[in-house]
Amino acid sequence: MSQPPLGLSQDLTRRILFLLGALIVFRLGTHITIPFISPLALASLVQDNQGTILDMFNMFSGGALERLSIFTLGIMPYISASIIIQLMTSVVPKLEQLKKEGETGKRKITQYTRLGTVVLAVFQSYGISIALQSQSAGGVALVTQGGFTFSLVTVITLTTGTLFLMWLGEQITEKGIGNGISMIIFAGIVSGLPSALGSTMSLVSTGELAA
Numbered sequence: 001m002s003q004p005p006l007g008l009s010q011d012l013t014r015r016i017l018f019l020l021g022a023l024i025v026f027r028l029g030t031h032i033t034i035p036f037i038s039p040l041a042l043a044s045l046v047q048d049n050q051g052t053i054l055d056m057f058n059m060f061s062g063g064a065l066e067r068l069s070i071f072t073l074g075i076m077p078y079i080s081a082s083i084i085i086q087l088m089t090s091v092v093p094k095l096e097q098l099k100k101e102g103e104t105g106k107r108k109i110t111q112y113t114r115l116g117t118v119v120l121a122v123f124q125s126y127g128i129s130i131a132l133q134s135q136s137a138g139g140v141a142l143v144t145q146g147g148f149t150f151s152l153v154t155v156i157t158l159t160t161g162t163l164f165l166m167w168l169g170e171q172i173t174e175k176g177i178g179n180g181i182s183m184i185i186f187a188g189i190v191s192g193l194p195s196a197l198g199s200t201m202s203l204v205s206t207g208e209l210a211a
Contacts, residue, residue: 019176022168023187029071029164030064030188034157036145037068037132044137063192068132070161073124074188075181078166081116085109117166118159125158126151 008016033042046066064071089095089109098105129151135142143150165184172180 041140077120129154
């Protein structure tokens with residue numbers, strides 16, 4: 001019987017490979033821009049906002065924010081919904097009772113969390129669609145085709161992106177290693193560190209930021 005590579009068991013090797021594959025899918029998704037966005041205006045807008053607080057949010061999203069990708073919202077609607085539901089279990093008797101019902105109650109709370117995720121993602125993505133339509137950079141409008149069509153497409157795209165990440169996180173938890181949501185957040189931060197450090201060093205070298 002052949003020895004598994006690095007002495008790892010077959011199950012652990014399979015879980016590691018699944019985790020890596022899932023994170024690669026996540027990284028690929030951060031490079032897919034939502035429809036009707038002008039690449040020229042987007043590049044100019046990113047350049048104009050370097051060194052601002054947006055850089056920090058962009059780092060946590062793994063670069064999805066600056067690319068206005070399908071994962072722009074990231075996993076934050078899910079995290080927010082989870083926090084809200086957890087707080088409500090302390091004040092809403094029905095939810096408090098569900099919490100005490102073991103696996104059955106846990107599944108129902110998970111369903112409520114997913115529903116809350118959808119609601120938050122829809123509201124946030126709609127707000128983003130409205131905000132983007134008023135943006136321009138370098139004399140070029142950021143959105144090439146505004147109005148209802150853009151808002152609808154953006155809401156569907158960003159909400160679907162968040163739900164996919166939520167599902168991907170659950171798959172990592174089940175078939176990979178560690179907590180899937182945490183792994184996705186960690187991967188986003190790690191991938192954004194080089195760019196964030198580069199921007200910081202650039203600001204320091206130009207004297208715009210004190211060392």
